Amino acid sequence: MKIYLIGSLRNPKVPELAKNLRQLEFDVFDDWYAAGELADDAWRDYEKARGHNFREALEGYAADHVFRFDMRHLDQSDIGILLLPAGKSGHLELGYLIGRGCKCYIVYPEEPERFDVMYLMADKVFNGEKDLLEYLRKLPLDASRSINVSFVAAGHSSPPLLGGE
Numbered sequence: 001m002k003i004y005l006i007g008s009l010r011n012p013k014v015p016e017l018a019k020n021l022r023q024l025e026f027d028v029f030d031d032w033y034a035a036g037e038l039a040d041d042a043w044r045d046y047e048k049a050r051g052h053n054f055r056e057a058l059e060g061y062a063a064d065h066v067f068r069f070d071m072r073h074l075d076q077s078d079i080g081i082l083l084l085p086a087g088k089s090g091h092l093e094l095g096y097l098i099g100r101g102c103k104c105y106i107v108y109p110e111e112p113e114r115f116d117v118m119y120l121m122a123d124k125v126f127n128g129e130k131d132l133l134e135y136l137r138k139l140p141l142d143a144s145r146s147i148n149v150s151f152v153a154a155g156h157s158s159p160p161l162l163g164g165e
Contacts (some may be wrong), residue, residue: 004077004097005030006090010037013109017083017129024136029073035066080104081132082122084112098122107132 003026007014018030047057057063070093074080080097082090084107098104098121106125119125126132 001078002027002029002073002076003079003081004074004093005081005083006086006093007033007083008086008090009033009035009039011083011085013129014083017081017107017132020129020133021081021136024133026079026136029077031073032070075100078102082106083129084108094122105132105135 003021005014005018005021005028007017007030009032014030014033018028018033021028043057043062044054046062047054047060052060074093074096077097080094080102082094082105094104094106104122106119106122107129108125109128111127124135126135
C-alpha cells in the first residue's frame with residue numbers, strides 16, 4: 001500500500017517519519033518535502049513580483065504543475081498520515097483522502113492546546129510517532145505493505161509519470 005505522508009514543509013520530523021515507515025516496508029510518498037521550507041513563500045514572492053494576487057497565482061503554470069503532481073500521488077495512495085503541525089493544505093489533503101475512502105491517521109507530537117472533534121473523521125489519532133509505528137507494525141506483512149513489484153523490477157519505485165509530467 002502507498003502512504004501519502006502529509007505535513008508541513010517546515011516540519012523536520014517529516015523525513016524522519018517517512019524513513020521509519022519505509023523501514024516497515026511501506027511505499028511512502030513524501031517527495032513534496034524536497035521543495036524546502038520556503039517553497040510556498042518563494043512562489044508567493046515570485047507571483048507578487050509579477051503583479052499577481054493569490055487568485056491569479058493559482059491560475060499560473062507553477063500552481064497547476066505542483067497541484068497536479070500532488071493530486072497524482074494523492075489519487076495513487078491507499079493511506080494518508082497527517083503529521084501535525086500542519087496547515088490548511090495538509091488538512092485539505094487528508095480530507096480528500098478520507099473522502100476517497102482511504103485509511104487515514106493523524107499524529108500529533110504533543111497534547112494539543114485546542115481540541116477538535118472533527119479529527120474523528122480519521123480512522124485513528126495517535127499521540128506521537130511511536131504509537132503510530134507500533135500500530136502499523138502489527139499490520140500483516142504482505143503485498144499490502146510492499147512497493148508495487150512490477151515497477152521496482154523496471155527500476156522505478158513508483159508508477160511512471162502520466163502525460164509527461
